[in-house]
Amino acid sequence: MKLIYNIGLLAGIQPEGVLRVEGEAQGKTGVLENAWLGIEDGRIVDFGTNAVIPGSDRESLDAQGGMVMPGFCDSHTHVVYAGSRDGEFLDKINGLSYEEIAARGGGILNSADLLHRTSEEDLYTQSLRRVEEMMAKGTVALEIKSGYGLNPADELKMLRVIRRIGESVPATVKSTFLGAHAVGRGYTHEEYVQAVIDMLPQAAEYADFVDVFCDEGFFTVEDTDRILEAAKHLLTPKIHANELAVSGGVQVGVKHMALSVDHLERTTEAEISALKGTRTMPTMLPGSSFFLGLPYGKAKEFLKAGLGVALASDYNPGSSPSGDMRFVMAQGCIKMRLTPVEAFNAVTLNSAYAMGVSRDYGSITRGKKAALILTEPGWDLTKIAYQYQTPFIRQVLL
Numbered sequence: 001m002k003l004i005y006n007i008g009l010l011a012g013i014q015p016e017g018v019l020r021v022e023g024e025a026q027g028k029t030g031v032l033e034n035a036w037l038g039i040e041d042g043r044i045v046d047f048g049t050n051a052v053i054p055g056s057d058r059e060s061l062d063a064q065g066g067m068v069m070p071g072f073c074d075s076h077t078h079v080v081y082a083g084s085r086d087g088e089f090l091d092k093i094n095g096l097s098y099e100e101i102a103a104r105g106g107g108i109l110n111s112a113d114l115l116h117r118t119s120e121e122d123l124y125t126q127s128l129r130r131v132e133e134m135m136a137k138g139t140v141a142l143e144i145k146s147g148y149g150l151n152p153a154d155e156l157k158m159l160r161v162i163r164r165i166g167e168s169v170p171a172t173v174k175s176t177f178l179g180a181h182a183v184g185r186g187y188t189h190e191e192y193v194q195a196v197i198d199m200l201p202q203a204a205e206y207a208d209f210v211d212v213f214c215d216e217g218f219f220t221v222e223d224t225d226r227i228l229e230a231a232k233h234l235l236t237p238k239i240h241a242n243e244l245a246v247s248g249g250v251q252v253g254v255k256h257m258a259l260s261v262d263h264l265e266r267t268t269e270a271e272i273s274a275l276k277g278t279r280t281m282p283t284m285l286p287g288s289s290f291f292l293g294l295p296y297g298k299a300k301e302f303l304k305a306g307l308g309v310a311l312a313s314d315y316n317p318g319s320s321p322s323g324d325m326r327f328v329m330a331q332g333c334i335k336m337r338l339t340p341v342e343a344f345n346a347v348t349l350n351s352a353y354a355m356g357v358s359r360d361y362g363s364i365t366r367g368k369k370a371a372l373i374l375t376e377p378g379w380d381l382t383k384i385a386y387q388y389q390t391p392f393i394r395q396v397l398l
Ligand code: NIG
Pocket: 078, 107, 108, 111, 213, 240, 243, 288, 314, 316, 317, 318, 319, 320
């Protein structure tokens, strides 16, 4: 057993079997002061307080009074992309909306053109760098979507790169087929929806999930319904919904037992009622609200209704060029009025749930992976969100 001792604060303790937290429970988490934690074969085997540190004949790490917490889980990213879209940054600053940039052939199609011209090797190298940056900032499990290929060959190229990244890093990587991200060049809308359906069997050899950008100007509820119906025995849905308009994406996602519905910058009572009592995790992406100047998701109302909420980075070149989950947590507090513990659960346990890995990640629980952040002394869950830019990580244990 490897031992971490002298832990000032062990934060994020949950009993075995808690795979997500909802409503009032999202505002609670277990903590232990002056603690130790034992690890065997990469998993947490036990923890307790310093008063009874188990034998010191083992490999050990002095936490020097720092906090130990579960690493961040990022359930929604598009980090496999080519180049950047900084060329559109000025347009955005000058007042063009996300939709206007997309309508000019910029946006997702711009990234797809660039990806088409980029070799698979180069795409891998560029994307791996972003994942390494995320891990250095404390992310230990992440989901990555395709969706900048927009034709069979380039979508598969993306899915292969996602798989290869998963094989190259110690973080866990989940893969999502987002063929229905925008209509690929050279297709009519109808042709492209059919092409996505035709890609599903091959995509399912690589991906864990299927996603559709169900929103105004992209894919309709009817398109989404068709794609998810075709994906039924192949891939579990995770849906982009209600970013640009109240799209009906939440309801169609719930109908198909989506594991998560994501974005939700625009929601009404109807979405909250549709989600009640379902397996679907509402997931909000404050980084894209920040970058695009959209409303922030009404996380507090979801919690009041007894639902859980996850937060993820949406790391992508067009609406959130950052994978910093600590900043996501801070925005959860500052902009969405979540308490630090609510925001913490949103970026750990609930975001792990939203990509199907909360049996292994997202809390300090016996049997879970020891995928941990060890902080410098003096930090706690409130301070990391409050003083949100001061470096706090001493070591990410993966
Ligand atoms: O989640 N909304 C759709 N997809 C991404 C943006 C993709 C892009 O602009 O490149 C998002 O915000």
